[in-house]
Amino acid sequence: MDDVVGKTATGSSSITIRKTGVFLGAEFTGVDLTQELDANTQEAILQAHAEHGVLAFPDQVISGDDLMRFGRYFGELTVHPFSSSTDECPELIIYDNKEGNPPAATDVWHTDETFRECPPMGTALCSKIVPEYGGNTNFASMTAIYDGLSDRLQQFLSGLEAVHDLGPFKGLFPDTPEGRKDNYLAQEKYPPVTHPVIRVHSVTSKKILFVNPQFTRTIKGMEEEESTAILNMLYAKTLRHEYHYRHQWQPNMLVFWDNQTVQHSALHDYYPQRRMMERVTINKGERPAGDAPAADPATLRKYLMPPIMDFTDSRQKRQHDK
Ligand SMILES: [Fe+2]
Numbered sequence: 306m307d308d309v310v311g312k313t314a315t316g317s318s319s320i321t322i323r324k325t326g327v328f329l330g331a332e333f334t335g336v337d338l339t340q341e342l343d344a345n346t347q348e349a350i351l352q353a354h355a356e357h358g359v360l361a362f363p364d365q366v367i368s369g370d371d372l373m374r375f376g377r378y379f380g381e382l383t384v385h386p387f388s389s390s391t392d393e394c395p396e397l398i399i400y401d402n403k404e405g406n407p408p409a410a411t412d413v414w415h416t417d418e419t420f421r422e423c424p425p426m427g428t429a430l431c432s433k434i435v436p437e438y439g440g441n442t443n444f445a446s447m448t449a450i451y452d453g454l455s456d457r458l459q460q461f462l463s464g465l466e467a468v469h470d471l472g473p474f475k476g477l478f479p480d481t482p483e484g485r486k487d488n489y490l491a492q493e494k495y496p497p498v499t500h501p502v503i504r505v506h507s508v509t510s511k512k513i514l515f516v517n518p519q520f521t522r523t524i525k526g527m528e529e530e531e532s533t534a535i536l537n538m539l540y541a542k543t544l545r546h547e548y549h550y551r552h553q554w555q556p557n558m559l560v561f562w563d564n565q566t567v568q569h570s571a572l573h574d575y576y577p578q579r580r581m582m583e584r585v586t587i588n589k590g591e592r593p594a595g596d597a598p599a600a601d602p603a604t605l606r607k608y609l610m611p612p613i614m615d616f617t618d619s620r621q622k623r624q625h626d627k
Pocket of ligand 1: 411569
């Protein structure tokens with residue numbers, strides 16, 4: 306099967322896009338990221354990013370400046386409040402995990418930085434040193450997972466909103482008077498925010514399940530036990546292998562993923578081998594758009610459940626049922 310889904314000539318370069326997964330993932334070749342990209346190439350990357358969710362650019366020996374220039378084509382670079390970077394270049398995160406410095410907090414399914422009112426549109430991560438084996442990154446298409454829900458569940462989730470907060474980062478502070486003060490100040494700076502449970506992609510207009518176990522705390526308007534049960538059920542959907550693309554890194558590979566449509570989880574199995582990566586996170590200052598106006602409690606109270614037999618044809622369908 307020919308997996309090439311696009312070939313484009315954009316001035317000085319000839320781009321090839323080859324799918325690497327069923328629901329997400331593509332390899333993007335024909336560009337040199339040490340050089341400035343023209344507007345057509347930037348647009349081709351943006352469209353492919355939205356369409357395939359995860360774009361891999363192999364064999365890119367790039368500097369931190371090249372990585373930051375790449376990110377700035379698509380928005381502003383964020384400064385992460387808790388990740389490691391240098392004072393001279395706070396936008397550039399450096400992960401250098403090796404014996405004595407194990408990786409932390411990235412092996413949970415999540416979408417980057419949904420604790421922000423405007424979460425980032427994408428993350429670009431470039432591998433510098435990769436372990437001999439292990440250290441893959443797993444991605445899940447939250448668009449495909451939404452499409453796989455039953456019509457009845459999609460209808461139920463439409464218009465709901467969820468509260469996101471700093472999640473595990475709250476546990477990074479030492480249990481000392483100063484640590485507790487810093488924790489309080491961090492939560493003052495990043496108070497809980499509300500996002501739609503189902504968001505609409507700003508480029509493709511596709512619907513996306515937008516809750517993640519790292520930062521989503523509760524669904525608004527529900528009892529805690531109801532919210533917890535529904536969120537856990539939705540998180541379990543994220544675990545289905547058919548919706549995944551597992552990325553195997555090579556040195557000098559840039560991966561640019563779409564934080565609107567994918568969740569990811571990094572495998573920490575390689576430790577204590579060394580794995581060194583550089584990252585920028587790109588924000589366009591957009592609040593996630595919901596698939597429907599936020600649910601009105603008064604309307605919900607009037608909602609009547611149709612007879613269950615009306616939904617015989619709209620039960621949950623897996624990929625092989627369709
Ligand atoms: Fe992440």
